[in-house]
Amino acid sequence: DAKTTQPTSMDCAEGRAANLPCNHSTISGNEYVYWYRQIHSQGPQYIIHGLKNNETNEMASLIITEDRKSSTLILPHATLRDTAVYYCIVNGAGSYQLTFGKGTKLSVIP
């Protein structure tokens, strides 16, 4: 699976959009981009995933660049409960395995 690079930490003001970047320059054609988050001392929570098209669900939006070498997770109106470590994971189609990197620690500030 391709390696991902994320900033170590980010701050976001409550109520503002949080934009979390992820670089995956070695992604191959059949690999998906997954986003999970982990609130302190809890199990990870699935957020969203995509292949090449932008995706949106009730939690977030995922914007994938045309060359697929990077993506951005957008939390449209961050709340204090969104404070967590966010993991961007690239995973091959048909593969269950997830390899967690260090992720981005997002702090939402009142």
Place this chain on the structure above:
Amino acid sequence: GAVVSQHPSWVICKSGTSVKIECRSLDFQATTMFWYRQFPKQSLMLMATSNEGSKATYEQGVEKDKFLINHASLTLSTLTVTSAHPEDSSFYICSASGDFSYEQYFGPGTRLTVT
């Protein structure tokens, strides 16, 4: 939907004893289950993958005789830490996938402290 539970949520055991952690999929059939370990301020590390009715596949460096995994039904997997040592103290997290997608649904985790 897609809820995964773990029991216990935390456990303290003495060095040399064994401890069993249960992972259950509550509202779906989990054909594949995963066990992860997370040390403080570190990321999740996959320990093993198990398919119902089959032997687990362990990641490199994980002792299969020490971390016994049983996936006897489509809703239950267990991890037994045998002859626990203080260095086994960690946060153990399971996840499960069903036939309906490749998404993994994670349990809340079990914090193990070995004294």
